[in-house]
Amino acid sequence: MKRDQTTEEKIKAAAKKVFMTKGFDGCSVRDIAKEVGSNVALLNYYFRSKEKLFELIFEGAMSDFLQSMIAVFSSDLTLKEKVEQLIDKEFTFFLEHPELPMFILQSLHQNKTDAPMPSHFLEPIANTGIFEQFEKAKAQGEVRDISIRNVTLLLMSNVHYPFMSKKLTMQFHGISAEDFDEDLRKHKEIVKELIINYLFISNPKA
Amino acid sequence: MKRDQTTEEKIKAAAKKVFMTKGFDGCSVRDIAKEVGSNVALLNYYFRSKEKLFELIFEGAMSDFLQSMIAVFSSDLTLKEKVEQLIDKEFTFFLEHPELPMFILQSLHQNKTDAPMPSHFLEPIANTGIFEQFEKAKAQGEVRDISIRNVTLLLMSNVHYPFMSKKLTMQFHGISAEDFDEDLRKHKEIVKELIINYLFISNPKA
DNA sequence: GGAAAAATTAAACAAATGTTTAAATTTTGG
DNA sequence: CCAAAATTTAAACATTTGTTTAATTTTTCC
Missing domain, CATH: 1.10.10.60 (Homeodomain-like)
Incomplete structure (x- = not known):
């Protein structure tokens, strides 16, 4: 009730x-x-005002947008497990809120929010220690030599874009919304394997 | 002159x-x-009218948006070479026209163009025979078992999103536009290796 | 050179925009 | 129950919107 x-x-x-x-x-x-x-x-x-109302909505959306990241990163898992879980959680979440990535990127693109991203969004992520965990894994040869910025770009590309491309993809392949959603669910597993295979070195030096 | x-x-x-x-x-x-x-x-x-003018601009943008695809696909190369060239050409092109992916996806998202994508955009791509080439490579075990739709999603994600995420990424990492552009250039090579490694089976059955 | 056509302008149009005002209604608390 | 406060409404506001009109300037071409 x-x-x-x-x-x-x-x-x-x-x-x-x-x-x-x-x-x-x-x-x-x-x-x-x-x-x-x-x-x-x-x-x-x-x-x-309309602007104040929008800023409120945008802040909430940004918070949702980053929530899975914080949850997964602050957990007690290996880096590989974290990456796997992140992709999983993000896909699951965005399947429920598919408009979110487009809303965030479009709003930022058009400067609908003047202020730079408030530190209370970013600090919780940094505070999870994920960046240090990544650098350590890299130093130990567990992870490919790649900058954290490029990893972020890889993850975001593969996790956000599919949800932003719905109209384009539907038109491009001439498929229905249901077909597209089915593709998305399949895509989750593909992206997991794609990223894990690429980032993590399978045969660490014996 | x-x-x-x-x-x-x-x-x-x-x-x-x-x-x-x-x-x-x-x-x-x-x-x-x-x-x-x-x-x-x-x-x-x-x-x-404003709308007619927009439709004209949008059509031109969509044409640019798909041009590299047609050029690469109709060339006389192996599938692996085509994928490699496509990623290369797209990155190079979008480095010159970074606003294009966001403009296209946003316009479609908000139905700023009512008509479905005209066939004169899609047919040239189908006519390159790329889809048949892909299915054949898959049947011969040269390529992983994955649908053409998921491959498209992978390629577009990794080739379009980076250019759409400029503001988000700059804020997220606190970097300058120059730093970001440098990341993009590095990202081209990463995406090439990422996709090629994933799609193509390295040790075809002897 | 001059009339007809094309291009450009300033001004006006109704409709839609975000915001404010002031009145009406509902809720609160003694 | 009733006055004060909080909420909701209808109406008006000044601006901005896309578009049209009609007049003016420039170009075309015989």
């Missing part, structure tokens, strides 16, 4: 839905008000 | 620049007119 949403929560939910699908520029405050089922003035009563 | 641009060309160039950076919703026709250095009415004189 879920408690009734407050008006403030209803507005946030509606704003999230509308901003996510249409983007900041692609919607009006009246679109959001209509989704809430009420007046435009109410949005500004609670959130002062 | 380049001939003077016609007004029509100047408008198209300005529209391309503005649409690419700000998106269809993120700019006004007056933004474009200002970039041209002239009147708003002129845009409609030549192109009837």
Whole structure:
């Protein structure tokens, strides 16, 4: 039995839905008000402005966007296990929230959020000690000689892009949304093997 | 000595620049007119409407977006060479036109172009015979057992995403645009090895 | 050189935008 | 129960939006 949403929560939910699908520029405050089922003035009563409301939604989205990373990295696993789990968790999460990667990258691309990424997003990741763990594994020859930045790019590419490419891929192959989702599920395993095979050296020096 | 641009060309160039950076919703026709250095009415004189002008720009962008694919696929190379060349050409091209992947995916995502991808984009690719070449290589055990759709997703992920993630990556690692570009150049070689290693079976049955 | 055509401009248009105002309604707390 | 506070509404606001009109300038071509 879920408690009734407050008006403030209803507005946030509606704003999230509308901003996510249409983007900041692609919607009006009246679109959001209509989704809430009420007046435009109410949005500004609670959130002062369209921009302030957007920033709130964006922050929440960014937080979701990075959450699996923090959870997995701070766990007590080997590097290889962490990478495997990260890919798994990210795919599972984005299968539930497929619009998130596009929303984040597009918002950043168009500078819809002026401030640089707040440190409270990045520090928790650094604090997991994942970077040190990676450098150590590299020094021990367990992992290929590659910079952490390139690893990040590899992981993000293979984990975010598939969800951003839905329309392009569907048109490109002439397939349905269901077919595409099936491809995504298969892709999870492919990406895991791809990345693990590449990063980790299979026959460490005896 | 380049001939003077016609007004029509100047408008198209300005529209391309503005649409690419700000998106269809993120700019006004007056933004474009200002970039041209002239009147708003002129845009409609030549192109009837903002939407028509956008569709023109989008078509051109999509054409550029797919061009390397067609060029490489219709060449006379082995599959492995084609994949290698494709990655190389795409990285080189997008290093010159880094906004293209984001523009295409974002426009499709927000349905800024209603029509499904015209067949004159897709047929040339199918007509290169690349799909048959792939299936044959798979049947001969030269290539891993993976669907063409998942291969496409792999290639696009690793070739498009890096250019889309500039802002996110710069903020994430706290690096400059120059550092990021350097990462991109290094990433080209990484992606080549990553994909080739994964797709092609190194020790075909003797 | 001058009329017809094409290109360019300034101005106006209605509609949509984000925001604010002030009034009406509902909730709160004594 | 009732006044004060909080919430919600309808209406108005000034700007900006895409587009059109009509006038002006430039080019074309006989």
